Amino acid sequence: MTVFISYSCIIEEEWRQVKDNVVAVDLGGTHIRSALINEKGEILARAQRETLAQEGPEPVIRRIEACIRDVARGTEPVSIAAPGPLNPWKGIVHQAPNLPGWREVPLADILHRAFKVPVYLNNDANLAALGEHRFGAGQGVNDLIYLTISTGIGGGIITQGRLLLGARGLAAEVGHMILEPEGPPCGCGGRGHLESLASGPAIARRAVEEMEKGTETSITRLVKGNLSKVTARVVAQAAEAGDPLANSIFKEAGFYIGLGIANLLHILNPQLVILGGGVSKAGDLLFDPIRATAEARAIPSIKQGVKIVPSALGDDAGLMGAAAFVLEAE
Numbered sequence: 001m002t003v004f005i006s007y008s009c010i011i012e013e014e015w016r017q018v019k020d021n022v023v024a025v026d027l028g029g030t031h032i033r034s035a036l037i038n039e040k041g042e043i044l045a046r047a048q049r050e051t052l053a054q055e056g057p058e059p060v061i062r063r064i065e066a067c068i069r070d071v072a073r074g075t076e077p078v079s080i081a082a083p084g085p086l087n088p089w090k091g092i093v094h095q096a097p098n099l100p101g102w103r104e105v106p107l108a109d110i111l112h113r114a115f116k117v118p119v120y121l122n123n124d125a126n127l128a129a130l131g132e133h134r135f136g137a138g139q140g141v142n143d144l145i146y147l148t149i150s151t152g153i154g155g156g157i158i159t160q161g162r163l164l165l166g167a168r169g170l171a172a173e174v175g176h177m178i179l180e181p182e183g184p185p186c187g188c189g190g191r192g193h194l195e196s197l198a199s200g201p202a203i204a205r206r207a208v209e210e211m212e213k214g215t216e217t218s219i220t221r222l223v224k225g226n227l228s229k230v231t232a233r234v235v236a237q238a239a240e241a242g243d244p245l246a247n248s249i250f251k252e253a254g255f256y257i258g259l260g261i262a263n264l265l266h267i268l269n270p271q272l273v274i275l276g277g278g279v280s281k282a283g284d285l286l287f288d289p290i291r292a293t294a295e296a297r298a299i300p301s302i303k304q305g306v307k308i309v310p311s312a313l314g315d316d317a318g319l320m321g322a323a324a325f326v327l328e329a330e
């Protein structure tokens with residue numbers, strides 16, 4: 001009898017492990033990455049292909065399918081992190097700035113027909129927030145904000161332990177917070193949005209503006225006088241070497257991100273702010289002015305005890321969040 005019970009327990013445990021694996025896919029503008037992830041957040045297999053986005057939706061979808069096949073072991077559910085705006089309930093990508101030709105693509109439906117498994121689709125920044133909450137820097141924290149600072153600025157909000165989706169699944173577009181009504185134009189058509197003031201391209205643009213005015217800077221030498229080669233990474237490199245212009249540009253970007261965070265603290269009263277994305281890798285150069293501004297501009301009772309920390313999952317935040325989304329849906 002005892003033997004029988006323990007045997008059945010093992011069977012059940014094995015069955016549960018299979019069921020709780022998820023095939024997560026991160027659809028990016030340059031790479032498609034996939035991973036087989038278990039309920040503990042362990043990555044059991046990985047694959048990656050170039051997106052080659054300029055070829056249009058059809059070939060990109062074939063490559064997504066190949067990435068799924070590379071890591072799937074059976075009939076695991078599939079969960080996609082994609083750039084938005086998209087509809088997470090209908091599984092439709094409305095459009096994607098870095099994926100030419102993507103208009104109202106029913107991605108979840110297409111993949112469901114190909115693999116006959118449940119398919120989930122959600123915004124990559126929202127899922128990154130969920131990934132950090134379940135497996136990363138936000139474990140055990142029920143109210144947190146995640147911001148990704150790279151080519152654009154995106155975000156995700158966890159409130160009372162749940163991902164905030166909004167009425168149409170478009171919540172947490174923190175990059176389009178208006179901080180300077182007459183500020184620089186944003187990719188979305190607006191003006192003075194956080195993204196147009198502090199993203200990677202915004203940092204590069206500020207440097208170029210100053211260089212065109214004739215401001216002395218070591219950036220000129222780093223790009224050998226070619227202004228089209230100025231990137232946020234080059235500006236960070238110059239700032240770390242003590243260049244005053246580069247330092248002031250990072251201070252300015254950090255100031256605007258800090259203002260945005262102060263606004264978010266007032267609205268959402270989180271315990272934690274997590275910063276990810278390529279530009280956040282500049283470290284203290286960006287975190288120091290962000291923390292100083294949030295500290296100076298937020299109401300004392302609301303900012304009390306709030307920590308602003310780097311992402312723990314880095315480039316895997318979207319993949320881990322895609323897995324977490326399925327695990328929480330069950």
Ligand SMILES: [Zn+2]
Binds near residue numbers: 187188189190193195
């Ligand atoms: Zn905008």
